[in-house]
Amino acid sequence: KNQVEQSPQSLIILEGKNCTLQCNYTVSPFSNLRWYKQDTGRGPVSLTIMTFSENTKSNGRYTATLDADTKQSSLHITASQLSDSASYICVVSALGSQGNLIFGKGTKLSVKP
Amino acid sequence: GAVVSQHPSRVICKSGTSVKIECRSLDFQATTMFWYRQFPKQSLMLMATSNEGSKATYEQGVEKDKFLINHASLTLSTLTVTSAHPEDSSFYICSARDVASGRALHGDTQYFGPGTRLTVL
Numbered sequence: 014k015n016q017v018e019q020s021p022q023s024l025i026i027l028e029g030k031n032c033t034l035q036c037n038y039t040v041s042p043f044s045n046l047r048w049y050k051q052d053t054g055r056g057p058v059s060l061t062i063m064t065f066s067e068n069t070k071s072n073g074r075y076t077a078t079l080d081a082d083t084k085q086s087s088l089h090i091t092a093s094q095l096s097d098s099a100s101y102i103c104v105v106s107a108l109g110s111q112g113n114l115i116f117g118k119g120t121k122l123s124v125k126p
Numbered sequence: 127g128a129v130v131s132q133h134p135s136r137v138i139c140k141s142g143t144s145v146k147i148e149c150r151s152l153d154f155q156a157t158t159m160f161w162y163r164q165f166p167k168q169s170l171m172l173m174a175t176s177n178e179g180s181k182a183t184y185e186q187g188v189e190k191d192k193f194l195i196n197h198a199s200l201t202l203s204t205l206t207v208t209s210a211h212p213e214d215s216s217f218y219i220c221s222a223r224d225v226a227s228g229r230a231l232h233g234d235t236q237y238f239g240p241g242t243r244l245t246v247l
Contacts (some may be wrong), residue, residue, distance in 0.1 A: 049238075056132075056219045056238035057170070102169065114236065116169040 015040040017105050017117035025123045030093055034120045036086040036103030044106040048077050048088045051100045051119070060088070060101075093124045128154050130222045132239035139210055140247055146206045147242045149220030155200040156222035160236065161193075164217040176203045210246040218242045 017038045026032050038046070045064045049057035061070040061077040063086070069078045074091045090097055103117040129152040139145050149159055157178050162170040174184045174195055182195035194206040203222075207214055221236040 054217070054241065054243065056130075056221075056241045058238070062235070113172065113175070116171075118169045 015105070015107060015115050017103055017115050019101075019103050019117035019120050021120060022118070023121040023123070025125060026093055028093060028095055028124050028126050031089065031091050032093060032122065034088045034090075034101050034103075034122070036088070036117055038084050038086070038103070038105045038115070038117075040084075040105040040107050040115050042108040043081065043084075044108045046077075046079055046086050047104045047106070047114075048075070048086075049102045049104060051102055053099070057102055057104075090122075093122075095124050095126060098122060098124045128152075128222075128224050128235075128237040130220065130237045130239040132218075132220055132242050134242060135240065136243040136245075138245045138247065141211055142209055144206055144208045145210055145244060146204055147218055147220075147244075149203045149205070149222065149239050151201045151222040151224070151237070154222070154224045156203075156224060157200060158223040159197060159203040160221045160223070161195060161203075161205050162219045162221070164219060164241075170219060173205075207244065210244070212246045215244055215246045218244055 020035045047062045048060045051057040060072050060075050063070050063079045065081050076089045079086045100119040100121050102119040105115045131150045133148045159176040161173045163173050164170045172185050173188045174182045176182045176195045176197040178197045178200050184190045197203040219241040221238045223236050
């Protein structure tokens, strides 16, 4: 069964600190993996997208990694800001899925001053 | 970048009434749009896939007669919640798939709308 598991469920960090969010997936055949940021009451916004051949992708203070062998991905946030408080969702697409995405439940990040 | 809008952003209605939610791709054409529902502290759940000019494909457990989807143009899809009940209260999010050349970096890039908060009293 295609699944995406994220950890931790929630995380509280102080402003300025770094953090890493984890994503494990069992989607096959794999097409790509995306990280989204979803603010409360808003739609998801894409941060990064990686295919099988990509190991790392950065977008400002966000850096995503992908290990297609172990089927794991991480999202590292550097020098966190209060505005980083949101849910971060790992989403995996399967080949031939006609656009259907498999969503993780997300990690709720709270950045405190 | 590609922008998807939704209208209204929030709506409150009485039980038994119908509510229409619009999803528009503002700067690209979307042959396929997706409708999701998200309950509090839950992930997005796909309700249906909307293809321009044809009938929508509904996920298992989603009533097609209750959630009417129309995708009459390449930039607009609508979701109508008919005879709404309090249990239909949720956050409804659409996404649009841009497969035009130059954007189809991964063949199935989806752009999400900002969502519509539906509250049924």
